[in-house]
Amino acid sequence: MPEIKSPVVGAAPEGARDPQAASRAVREMFTSIAPRYDLLNHVLSLNVDRLWWRRASRTFRHILARPEARVLDLCCGTGDMTFSLMRQAESGAPKIAGADFSHAMLQRASVKSQQRSEGVPVWIEADALNLPFPTGHFDLVTSAFGFRNLADYNAGLREIVRVLRPGGECGILDFGEPKGALGALYRIYFKEVLPRIGTVISGVRGPYAYLPASVERFPAPDERLQRM
Numbered sequence: 001m002p003e004i005k006s007p008v009v010g011a012a013p014e015g016a017r018d019p020q021a022a023s024r025a026v027r028e029m030f031t032s033i034a035p036r037y038d039l040l041n042h043v044l045s046l047n048v049d050r051l052w053w054r055r056a057s058r059t060f061r062h063i064l065a066r067p068e069a070r071v072l073d074l075c076c077g078t079g080d081m082t083f084s085l086m087r088q089a090e091s092g093a094p095k096i097a098g099a100d101f102s103h104a105m106l107q108r109a110s111v112k113s114q115q116r117s118e119g120v121p122v123w124i125e126a127d128a129l130n131l132p133f134p135t136g137h138f139d140l141v142t143s144a145f146g147f148r149n150l151a152d153y154n155a156g157l158r159e160i161v162r163v164l165r166p167g168g169e170c171g172i173l174d175f176g177e178p179k180g181a182l183g184a185l186y187r188i189y190f191k192e193v194l195p196r197i198g199t200v201i202s203g204v205r206g207p208y209a210y211l212p213a214s215v216e217r218f219p220a221p222d223e224r225l226q227r228m
């Protein structure tokens, strides 16, 4: 396996000088937008976010169909990927947990789960870089749009591997930058339009400028696979 030359350690919001500061800034950012997070997700993705969660969870139907399976949705935020996993599980009802380090995001997930019919996941407040689970505990770990925000990607992968049982599976759903004409359109939307709409709806300046910056910084898919 060739050595990875990219110097990127992990997410680095503006002003954060080390991984600890980056982690704190990320948590504060998501906590500040938690009340409007769902609305903004649906508006900014033109509702395509629901399709992405569904497609990602469908990939793991073979695990979700097993009643004894243990599943962790990492960086679960307000829980939409977690709910999508529950829907795919249908009557299989494996044990599904959602973990996030923003209390405000989890509070919203918990309120939403009480209004749903698929059953209630377990919500756990935890840092993805230091998970409170034993080694080899899960059959499946997923993360939707969360992994990119970790302050140390390799440490995040090591922790995922640790909590997965041998032969367990991992699914990371996240953004990449398209190339060509689509890439040009994407950059205009992501850098010019999205931060403005995000700031107006959330009432918070910063997080929606961080989003395109974090995607730009996130290693390309080939490198991500190599790190895995």
Ligand SMILES: C[S@@+](CC[C@H](N)C(=O)[O-])C[C@H]1O[C@@H](n2cnc3c(N)ncnc32)[C@H](O)[C@@H]1O
Residues within 6 Å of the ligand: 023, 026, 027, 030, 041, 074, 075, 076, 077, 078, 079, 080, 081, 099, 100, 101, 102, 105, 126, 127, 128, 129, 143, 144, 145, 146, 147, 149, 150, 151
């Ligand atoms: C963009 S949101 C994604 C939420 C959800 N998975 C979704 O698809 O909508 C990213 C989430 O990752 C969480 N997060 C970032 N770094 C984390 C860490 N080190 N440990 C736990 N959660 C983290 C944030 O608090 C935030 O809720």
